[in-house]
Amino acid sequence: MSDEHAPWQVVEYEGFEIHAAPFAKDLEESEPRRAPGPFTYVGYVCHPGADPAIPGHAVQFHADGEEAFATGEDALYEAVHVGRSIIDGTHPDLSVLPLVTGGV
Structure with a gap:
């Protein structure tokens, strides 16, 4: 499923929005298909009303390549957790600092 057709969920947190989609x-063709799953996620953090398509208006994130979740709900829970860590400044690689200092 492409990102634009994903079931996006929005969570407001500390003056930002976390957009996440499980x-x-x-699966590789050699792997047996189970119905449905496993799941993964994509997401981004932005200010309310920001356009994520404009460079510098959002901090995008996704699950690591090997990360998989049994249900869409589990993937969504983890995506929101990652989004919160980005906002809180505890994520090891991503930060909302460019959104704050860039005036976006």
Whole structure:
């Protein structure tokens, strides 16, 4: 499933929005298909009303390549957790600092 057709969920947190979408992970052809799943996620953090398509208006994130979740709900829970860590400044690689200092 492509990102634009994903079931996006929005969570407001500390003056930001966390947009997250779980979706079924593509399996290698050699792997047996189970219905449905496993799941993964994509997401981004932005100010309310920001356009994520404009560079510098959002901090995008996704699950690590090997990360998989049994249900879409589990993937969504983890995505929101990651989004909160980005906002809180506890994520090891991503930060909302460019959104704050860039005036976006």
